[in-house]
Amino acid sequence: MAAAGGPGPTCVLGIDLGTTSVKAALVTGTERGLALAQSCSRETQAHSDSPGAASQGMEQDVQKIIRALNECLAALPQQQLQQVTHIGISGQMHGVVFWKSDKGCKWSESGPGPAFEADRVSHLVTWQDGRCSPTFLSSLPLPQSHVSLATGFGCATVFWYSKNRLKKSGFPVHLLPEVGDPGSIAGRTTCAWHGIPQGAKVGIALGDFQCSVYSCLTERTDAVLNISTSAQLTISMPLGFQPPEAPDPSSAVTYFPYFNGDYLAVAASLNGGNVLAAFVGMVAQWAQELGFQVEESAIYPRIIQAALAQKHSKLSVQPTIFGERHLPELLASVSSIGASELSLGHVTRALCRGLVENLCSMFPVQQLQELGVSRVLGSGSALARNEVLRQEVERIFPFPVLYGKDVDAAVGAAMVMFHSK
Template sequence: MKGGQNRKHGVILGIDLGTTTVKVSVIDAVTKRVATNQSYSQKTFADVPNLPPGFSEQYVEKIWTALNILLAEIGPHTLSNVIAVGICGQQHGVMLWKRKAAWSNVTLTKFTALSDICEFSNLITWQDQRCTKDFLETLPKPQPDQVLATGYGSCSLFWLQKNDPAVLEYYSEAGTIMDFIACLLTNSKSAVISPHNAESWGFFDRHSRSWNTKILTENQFPVGLLPLVCNTTILGVLRPGSSFHGMNRDRQTIPVSVAMGDLQTSFIATVAKDTDAVLNFSTSSQISFIRSRADLVIPSACDVRSYFSSTSGKPSHSGRELVVAPSLNGGNVLTFFVKTLLDWIGQFDLDFSEDVIWSKIISAANSEDWTTSDDPTIRPTIYAERFDSNLRASVEGLSLENVKLGFVTRGFLKGVIENLAVMLPPQILLQSSIDRIVLTGSLFKKFPQLCRYVTKVFGLPVVVQEEEGRDAAFGAALAVSLSL
C-alpha cells in the first residue's frame, strides 16, 4: 500500500456472480476471516422474459447493476482498504461482446453504463435447454473424459453457428459473465478464462489445459471467439486511474483474479480437510469431494473437474481434481413448486405473495415428523439431468393421509438428496476415505431436519457450515489472498 505499508494489512474483496443473486464478501487479508459485520447479496432479476420454450438468458446490464448496488452499499470507507479482488460465478454459460473505442480509456465508476463502452449479447445460462439431445448428437465427439450438455458454452456457440451465425460474426469475444467482468475491471487485451470455466464449456482438455482446437476447427466452430486460458490465479490489476467505488483511489496496484468457478470457490471456502465432501443445496445441488485415488471408477452421472493444486500456500489452476455430482435440480425445484402453487391460487382469484407461500411451506414441512415413512416419494428431476436429458419428475405413494403441504414439501426436499445419491452412490465416498459431509446452502437452515436425512441416505456424519459468509464469494477472496 502507499507509503511502504505492508500490502497484506488490508482486505480482499470477493465477488460471486450467481444465477439469481450477486454476492460480495470482504475478508481480512491476514486472518482470512470475514471483515464486515454483515453479508452482502443482491437479487439480479436478470432473467429475460418471453423466450422460446427451453431458452434461458439473462440481461448482463442487470447483473452489472446488482454488483454496483452491492459495492455502493459496502461503501468507499471499507473498499478503500481493498488490496486485491477475487471473482467467481455461475459456470457453463456464455455471452458475447465487442469493444467500443471507449473501452480502453474509460474510468470505471458506479455510473458506468456498459452500453457506452461495448456491445454485448444476453448471457445464455447453464439452465438453457435449446441444445436438444438430437442436436447434441450432431456435434463432434469430445475426448473420452470430457462431457457435453445443453447449457455448456461450446454447445451454445455450436447452436448459434448453425441457427444464427450472423451473431457470431458480429461479436469479437466470448466468455462467461464473470470473465467479462474480470476483463472489464482489468482492461485485459482479450477475453481470458480460467481452466475451471473453460472445462465447464466442453471441448477443453484439463490435462494439457488447452482447447480441442483441431476437433473444433474441423467442425466449423468459431475458434476465434474462444478466450485465452490463464493458468495463474491473478489476471491483472484494477484499471489504473479508476477509483471504482473507492478502490484504487490512492493509485495503488490492486491485483484482480482470473474469474473462477463457483463450484471450486465454494469448495475451498467450506472444506477443513481433504476427507470432507461438500453437499451444496442452492439453486441447483451438488455433492463433491477431492479425488484421492487415480483408480477410482467415476459414475457416469458425475464429472471430474480441475481444482486448486493447494488450499494452503499459493494455489494454481492445475493439480488436484474434484469429483462432482452436478444435479440441475435443487432449490429451483422448490421455487417451481411455489410458483405452481401461486398459479393455482391465482386461478381461484385469490391473491398471495410468493413470500407468504414460502413461509407456509417452510412451516408446514418443519411441523411434521421427518422420521415417518409416510411421505410421498418424489423424483424431483423437473429440469432433467445432463447425463439424461429425457429424465422427468414423478410422484409415487400418494395416500389419503400424505396429500398435505408439509408431506409434499418434504417429498421434494428428500427427493433432491436421494437424486444426488443416485448420481454419486454412497459407496464411492467410502472408497475415497471421505469421513464427513459439510452441508452448505440456506435450505439446510430453513429445513434443519433435512440434515439428518442426508446422514440417513449417505451413511456419513454431517456438519452444517455455520460460519456466516463462507460462500463462493468468500472462497474467491480466499483463493486470491493465498496468492498474494
C-alpha cells in the same frame, strides 16, 4: 485457513456473479489468518425472456447484473475499499455472453465515483439454457476432455448460434479466452472504482463452484453438500488422481479441475432449490385459479411448517423436473400415492426427501464411504432456510453433518488471491 507467508495483499475484494444474486466480500489478512471483514449481496432480477427460443432458452440481462454489482460495492465501507490491493472474481459457470470488440462496458460518473455499465453486449445465456437438444449435441465434435458436453455449456451454445442465428458456420475459436493459472493476474483497474484504488490487481476469472468449495473445504475426508438454486455433492479426489481421457456422457459424476493439480468428484444436479421454488409457484397458481391471492413468500414457510408435522411420508417423489446433464430428457414423477398422504405436509416432506435421494442416486453413499468420506459439510441457501431438507440430509447420510461452514464463492475467490501470493 492461514494466509500464505511473504508480503502478500492485506485486503482483497472477492466478487461472485451468481445465477440469482451478486455478492461482494472483503477479506483481510492478519497474523492469525484470513477473516471476512464485510460482505454484501444483491439479487439481480436479471431473468429475460428469450425470443424465438420457446421455453428452452434461459437468458439474463447483463446490465441488471452489473447494476447489482455496483449496488453491492456502493454498500461496502469506502474506507476498507480504499485498502483493496487485489480483486478475485468468480461467476456462474458454463454460460456465455458476447460483446462488441473492446466495447463491453462504458464508464459513467454516478454516486461517489466512476462506475461501469454494460454496453453493446448480448444477453447472458446461462448454464440453465436448454436449447441444445441431445440430438444437436450428438452432432457436435467429441470433446478432447474427460468432461461431457451438455446444453447450457458456453461452447455448445456458440455452436447452436452458429447453426441457427450466425451467418458463418464453424466455431469461432478466436473468441475463446486464454487459460491461466488460478490466482494469476489478468490486469489492473484502470481508474478508481467505488473507492478501490486505480491499479488494483484483478485476478483471472474463476469458476464459482471451485471457489465455493475452496471457501469451506479443509479436509480431504469431507464431502461438501450444497443445495441452492441447483445442488452439488462434492469430494476431493486422492492426491495424484487423473480423470479418464474420454468423457462418459452417461456418468452422473464429473471430475472438475481444482487447485494445485487436484480434482473434485462432483455430482452436480440441476434440481435443487429451483424445484422447491417451482412447487411453491404451483401452489400459488392453484390458489389463484380457485380465486385466492396468496404471496409465494407466505406459502414457503407454511408448507415447511406443515412438513415438520409429518415426520414420515410413504409418497415417493422423483423431483427431476429440470432433467439432469447425464439424462437431459429425465422427467419428474410421484408414486406410492395413498389417500391418507395427500396433504401439503406429506407432499413437501416427500419432495425434500426426493431432492436428497436424487443426489445420492448420482453419488451413492457406498461410493463415498469407499473414498474415505467421514463427514458432510452442509451449505447453501435452500438448505439453510429449510429444516425439513436438513432433517432428510441427516436421515439419508450415515455421516455427521456439519453446518455453519457455508460455501461462499466471493470469499473463495478472495482466498485464492491471498494464497497465490
